[in-house]
Amino acid sequence: MRVEIILNGERIGREADPDMTLYDFVRAEGCLSVKCGCESSSCGLCTVFVDDVPVLSCSMLAARAAGHRVDTLEGLQEEAGAFIGFLADRGADQCGFCNPGMVMNTIALLRENPNPTEEDVKAYLAGNLCRCSGYEGQLDAIMTYLRTRKEKTSRLWESRCARRTPWNSCPARRAIRLTLPPGSVL
Amino acid sequence: MMTIQNYVRPGTLEEAYALNQKKANRVIGGMLWTRLENPRIQTAVDLADLGLRGIREEEDGFHIGAMTTLRDLETSQALNDYTQGAVRAAVCHIVGVQLRNMATVGGSLYSRFGFSDVTTLFLALDAEVELYKRGRIALSAYDKEKRDRDILTGVVIPKRGEIRAVYESVRRQATDFPILTMAGVCRGDGTLTFSVGARPGIAAAFSENAQAVRDMGPAAFGKAGRAGDKKAP
Amino acid sequence: MDQNGKRYTQAGQTPPEPSPMDRLVLDRHVRFVGDPVALVVGRTEKACERALPLIRVQYEVLPAVLDMDIALDNPTVIHPEENWEEVPGIGGDRMRNLVSHEESGSGDIDAVLSSCDVVIDRTYRTQACQQAMMETFRSYAEIDAFGRLVITASTQIVFHTRRIVANALHIPEAMIRVRKPRIGGGFGAKQTAVSAVYPAFVTWKLKKPSMIVFSRVESQTASSPRHPMELHVKLGAMKDGTIRGIALHTLSDTGAYGEHGPTTIGLSGHKSIPLYGSAEAFRFTGDCVYTNHMSSGAYRGYGATQGIFAVESAVNELADTLHLDPLAIREKNQVREGMVMPAYFGETAGSCALDRCLESVRRRIDWDENFPVKELGDGKCLAYGIAMAMQGSGISAVDQGSATIKLSDGGFFNLIVGSADMGTGSNTTLSQIAAEVLDVDLARVQCFDADTDISPYDSGSYASSTAYVTGGAVEKAARKLREKILAYGAELLHCDPEGMWGHWK
Numbered sequence: 001m002r003v004e005i006i007l008n009g010e011r012i013g014r015e016a017d018p019d020m021t022l023y024d025f026v027r028a029e030g031c032l033s034v035k036c037g038c039e040s041s042s043c044g045l046c047t048v049f050v051d052d053v054p055v056l057s058c059s060m061l062a063a064r065a066a067g068h069r070v071d072t073l074e075g076l077q078e079e080a081g082a083f084i085g086f087l088a089d090r091g092a093d094q095c096g097f098c099n100p101g102m103v104m105n106t107i108a109l110l111r112e113n114p115n116p117t118e119e120d121v122k123a124y125l126a127g128n129l130c131r132c133s134g135y136e137g138q139l140d141a142i143m144t145y146l147r148t149r150k151e152k153t154s155r156l157w158e159s160r161c162a163r164r165t166p167w168n169s170c171p172a173r174r175a176i177r178l179t180l181p182p183g184s185v186l
Numbered sequence: 187m188m189t190i191q192n193y194v195r196p197g198t199l200e201e202a203y204a205l206n207q208k209k210a211n212r213v214i215g216g217m218l219w220t221r222l223e224n225p226r227i228q229t230a231v232d233l234a235d236l237g238l239r240g241i242r243e244e245e246d247g248f249h250i251g252a253m254t255t256l257r258d259l260e261t262s263q264a265l266n267d268y269t270q271g272a273v274r275a276a277v278c279h280i281v282g283v284q285l286r287n288m289a290t291v292g293g294s295l296y297s298r299f300g301f302s303d304v305t306t307l308f309l310a311l312d313a314e315v316e317l318y319k320r321g322r323i324a325l326s327a328y329d330k331e332k333r334d335r336d337i338l339t340g341v342v343i344p345k346r347g348e349i350r351a352v353y354e355s356v357r358r359q360a361t362d363f364p365i366l367t368m369a370g371v372c373r374g375d376g377t378l379t380f381s382v383g384a385r386p387g388i389a390a391a392f393s394e395n396a397q398a399v400r401d402m403g404p405a406a407f408g409k410a411g412r413a414g415d416k417k418a419p
Numbered sequence: 420m421d422q423n424g425k426r427y428t429q430a431g432q433t434p435p436e437p438s439p440m441d442r443l444v445l446d447r448h449v450r451f452v453g454d455p456v457a458l459v460v461g462r463t464e465k466a467c468e469r470a471l472p473l474i475r476v477q478y479e480v481l482p483a484v485l486d487m488d489i490a491l492d493n494p495t496v497i498h499p500e501e502n503w504e505e506v507p508g509i510g511g512d513r514m515r516n517l518v519s520h521e522e523s524g525s526g527d528i529d530a531v532l533s534s535c536d537v538v539i540d541r542t543y544r545t546q547a548c549q550q551a552m553m554e555t556f557r558s559y560a561e562i563d564a565f566g567r568l569v570i571t572a573s574t575q576i577v578f579h580t581r582r583i584v585a586n587a588l589h590i591p592e593a594m595i596r597v598r599k600p601r602i603g604g605g606f607g608a609k610q611t612a613v614s615a616v617y618p619a620f621v622t623w624k625l626k627k628p629s630m631i632v633f634s635r636v637e638s639q640t641a642s643s644p645r646h647p648m649e650l651h652v653k654l655g656a657m658k659d660g661t662i663r664g665i666a667l668h669t670l671s672d673t674g675a676y677g678e679h680g681p682t683t684i685g686l687s688g689h690k691s692i693p694l695y696g697s698a699e700a701f702r703f704t705g706d707c708v709y710t711n712h713m714s715s716g717a718y719r720g721y722g723a724t725q726g727i728f729a730v731e732s733a734v735n736e737l738a739d740t741l742h743l744d745p746l747a748i749r750e751k752n753q754v755r756e757g758m759v760m761p762a763y764f765g766e767t768a769g770s771c772a773l774d775r776c777l778e779s780v781r782r783r784i785d786w787d788e789n790f791p792v793k794e795l796g797d798g799k800c801l802a803y804g805i806a807m808a809m810q811g812s813g814i815s816a817v818d819q820g821s822a823t824i825k826l827s828d829g830g831f832f833n834l835i836v837g838s839a840d841m842g843t844g845s846n847t848t849l850s851q852i853a854a855e856v857l858d859v860d861l862a863r864v865q866c867f868d869a870d871t872d873i874s875p876y877d878s879g880s881y882a883s884s885t886a887y888v889t890g891g892a893v894e895k896a897a898r899k900l901r902e903k904i905l906a907y908g909a910e911l912l913h914c915d916p917e918g919m920w921g922h923w924k
Binding site: 001017018019039040041042044047053054055056059060061063064105108123124125126127128 | 189191192193214216217221222234278281282283284285287288360361
């Protein structure tokens with residue numbers, strides 16, 4: 001049967017057996033970032049987005065996804081780029097096999113909840129298994145990314161004020177800080 | 187390895203039901219457990235186009251379509267307000283967000299597995315399943331039956347005033363199958379329905395005056411278990 | 420299948436392998452649930468799946484040996500075949516289901532133990548564990564333009580795999596090339612050629628590319644898990660906590676095939692007993708037996724883990740018996756730098772910071788204040804315990820590493836090694852070593868691992884060898900290249916190479 005999917009923004013169609021999984025489909029179309037680590041829907045390595053929802057591509061028929069938008073890491077490089085540097089800096093990425101699935105699910109988490117707590121991160125990423133690490137590196141990297149993102153916002157303010165008057169004696173800065181909505185960037 | 191000869195997405199329940207009467211055909215909901223059985227399927231009957239996904243709060247209760255995902259249940263404000271988060275507690279430890287975005291409440295109830303968190307809680311909530319041909323029957327009765335070829339289209343959690351609900355499970359590891367599940371639902375009239383699952387059999391429940399259940403202590407587990415005994419009168 | 424009888428081992432070890440040659444690609448005698456019975460080759464996975472139920476196997480079921488305690492001299496002989504081979508010195512006797520036997524000792528242990536105030540006599544049992552790396556076992560094979568067999572494998576051991584395939588297929592090693600791309604973890608599981616032989620055989624016979632990918636179930640049931648061991652410890656000490664004698668007997672279950680059996684059992688004694696420099700006498704004996712379990716293999720720790728668990732548990736029980744602080748007992752008895760270690764082949768502890776480790780631990784977790792238990796309130800508490808361990812960087816006088824460094828016309832360096840980065844970051848580490856010696860940015864060093872045609876010889880990545888052994892080769896090669904560059908540069912610039920270093924940058 002012919003199965004057509006909007007894969008990373010591009011309409012892709014191919015002949016597929018009725019039992020072809022979405023995993024096999026995306027990999028046949030060159031999306032090799034999608035990995036498989038089990039056959040019991042347990043590990044999360046095969047995570048892709050279907051209509052922006054993170055799912056296990058190994059457990060979904062390509063036919064089920066027909067007509068829908070499917071995204072893999074190949075199509076989310078920019079969004080992933082925001083935080084994967086923190087993963088690398090922390091040495092959290094070892095063999096890398098679980099990494100694409102974990103990055104995908106992290107993107108999903110941050111879209112759903114831009115300011116997760118540690119508990120939120122642990123709960124959301126619980127379905128992504130990694131055998132090289134103890135998950136501390138990934139958690140630390142994400143929390144550092146979130147903290148740095150917040151600091152960048154306030155540091156922008158500081159640098160603007162510092163150019164005009166010394167930090168301590170800048171009444172305007174205090175006033176701006178109070179009125180600006182959180183997360184705003186100048 | 188699961189094999190499928192034909193894939194069909196019926197537009198009507200009648201069509202889906204008709205296809206499901208053939209032994210070699212299988213309904214595809216979340217498909218998560220199905221693929222573990224490595225079945226040889228002649229025709230896969232995908233329920234995706236039948237509008238069976240959704241949670242509707244009406245006066246008489248919550249009408250939940252069979253294709254509603256476990257994640258839908260987990261994030262439903264209405265359901266979790268009504269049950270003080272017991273619905274979230276029942277599903278949030280199941281494998282991961284990705285799996286819960288695919289697993290359906292219909293699959294969870296139809297399969298009648300002993301380890302089912304959903305069955306345990308829904309029993310305590312006095313849920314009723316909706317079957318295409320047979321209509322509505324109590325989950326407690328459904329759980330005692332063998333699987334048949336009727337299509338489970340939804341489940342209703344009746345609302346009879348305010349309730350206090352709680353769900354707990356014991357798991358050896360996070361995200362793993364539970365080794366013990368339990369739910370308690372206390373109603374305005376003072377009755378408590380106490381259900382226990384992963385006994386290791388399928389969940390079973392009994393209802394009694396809340397204080398009486400409290401006084402029973404651990405013996406309540408045994409009483410719930412016996413309620414599930416098919417041989418009991 | 421004509422195997423012409425000669426058996427091989429799948430273990431990745433420096434030859435002559437201390438592993439029995441006890442395998443055939445397919446054997447009529449299958450020895451555990453998971454032992455291959457047939458190779459089914461098809462164009463697609465589906466075709467193979469359809470073929471499987473069409474095969475009927477008739478088994479003559481023999482009594483199984485599923486308990487290492489009854490394996491030795493059991494009436495069921497797991498390897499009765501006459502063409503079973505083992506290098507001398509391993510002490511195996513296949514008709515007794517014995518893969519290896521070793522004995523070592525120093526001093527009169529029996530006399531010492533009988534003159535001790537207290538003897539802790541315990542038997543500890545450890546279980547098999549799966550490395551469970553996220554990427555399962557897989558390899559593929561093809562015939563290249565020159566008619567050679569090229570195998571791409573998820574492996575830690577490209578050179579050993581080449582030899583293993585040559586032995587299994589009875590073809591010359593020169594006809595085989597083994598490559599390792601990026602792989603998803605190993606932890607020792609891939610120090611055994613678990614999957615490569617099968618596509619190698621199929622492709623060699625059919626002259627068509629073939630591949631095999633183990634499922635997770637197969638990676639759990641037909642792989643190379645940690646050896647279950649039974650460790651009988653006798654620890655003799657005086658009332659004041661002086662440990663005077665340690666005796667250990669290890670029984671190890673190597674499963675259906677010998678592979679890493681004879682070597683892992685050795686570490687159980689040789690990497691536990693030497694921790695105690697105070698001991699006047701020791702005895703270590705070990706029996707590695709065949710059973711009808713999955714063939715055990717290499718897993719980080721490689722036998723030391725099991726031995727240390729046993730000995731350290733016994734020392735903690737000693738501390739408890741004598742009402743002494745377990746950390747203090749270790750401080751009193753630990754091996755120190757400069758001491759000779761009779762239980763470690765008589766080698767001297769030339770480098771040993773164990774004392775500083777213990778001191779650091781004592782300080783950092785407030786041991787004196789908190790041991791044995793810190794109440795946290797709310798019905799919870801934090802219990803404190805301690806154990807020591809020792810490890811070597813590589814197998815002394817056995818492991819080998821090499822490195823080739825090329826300065827390219829593009830002004831960057833190719834660093835070519837035969838070790839295997841499996842997520843360990845060894846490629847980065849080795850690049851950093853080269854970059855530091857050559858005094859260039861890390862980005863200018865491109866590290867390549869591993870290909871038996873291109874990489875210089877390396878025993879492979881296991882035994883904590885890569886950073887130290889291969890790294891040592893990288894440093895040497897980088898220094899040599901630096902000298903060459905300086906000499907050549909001096910020639911071009913008509914100046915003295917001695918003063919060149921200042922101008923290097």
